[in-house]
Amino acid sequence: MKKIINSVFPKTVDSDYKGSKITLYVFTILAVVSMIRSIIHFLAPDGGAGSIAGLDLSKGAENIIFSFGLWGLSQFLFALIQLLVAFRYKTLIPLMYLMLIIEIVGRISIGIIKSPILLNGTPPGGVANYILLPVISVMFVLSLKAKRR
Numbered sequence: 001m002k003k004i005i006n007s008v009f010p011k012t013v014d015s016d017y018k019g020s021k022i023t024l025y026v027f028t029i030l031a032v033v034s035m036i037r038s039i040i041h042f043l044a045p046d047g048g049a050g051s052i053a054g055l056d057l058s059k060g061a062e063n064i065i066f067s068f069g070l071w072g073l074s075q076f077l078f079a080l081i082q083l084l085v086a087f088r089y090k091t092l093i094p095l096m097y098l099m100l101i102i103e104i105v106g107r108i109s110i111g112i113i114k115s116p117i118l119l120n121g122t123p124p125g126g127v128a129n130y131i132l133l134p135v136i137s138v139m140f141v142l143s144l145k146a147k148r149r
Contacts, residue, residue: 003144004144007019007094007143007144008094008095008098008144009095010091010092012091013089013091013092014089014090014091015088015089015090015091016090016091017090017091017093018146019093019094019142019143019144019145019146020142020143020145022139022142023093023097023139023140023142023143024086024090024093026135026139027082027085027086027093027096027097027139027143028083028086028087030082030100030132030136031079031082031083031085031086032079032083034075034078034079034082035076035079035080035082035083037075037079038072038073038074038075038076038078038079039072039076040052040072041068041069041071041072041075042069042072042073042075042076043072044068045065046061046065046068047064047065047066047067047068047069047071047072048068048072049061049064049065049067049068050120052123052124053068053119053123053125054119054120054121054122054123055117055118055119055120056118056119056120081096082096093143094140094143094144097136097139097140097143098140100132100136101133101136101137101140104129104132104133104136105133107125107129108129108130108133111126
């Protein structure tokens with residue numbers, strides 16, 4: 001248990017990553033996708049609320065678009081931290097995978113708790129959550145295992 005805690009919360013934060021290489025590559029891809037997603041939400045005229053998430057913008061559209069813009073900014077900041085970890089502070093990869101797991105479980109939970117929500121279709125993130133959760137969970141476990149030298 002101590003080894004897991006030390007992997008998730010390393011005493012020294014640097015690029016001396018000892019976990020599986022595949023977890024580093026997958027994490028970097030996820031960070032880039034998060035950055036692109038955040039920029040779309042941040043810059044799209046409707047914040048992606050209607051064009052991507054399929055929300056009905058006929059009532060209260062300005063509030064929804066504003067919220068999606070703010071969400072895009074939050075995603076951008078998180079993606080920036082992910083990219084910093086991927087390229088500079090690799091020892092934090094297990095912690096970042098844990099945070100991604102918590103984020104996805106939180107999004108799924110909020111979707112269940114706050115349902116029903118009226119959508120014109122299934123947003124990409126709605127499907128991706130159920131695909132990414134097991135993938136990221138496996139990557140988290142692999143990131144805890146030190147490579148054999």
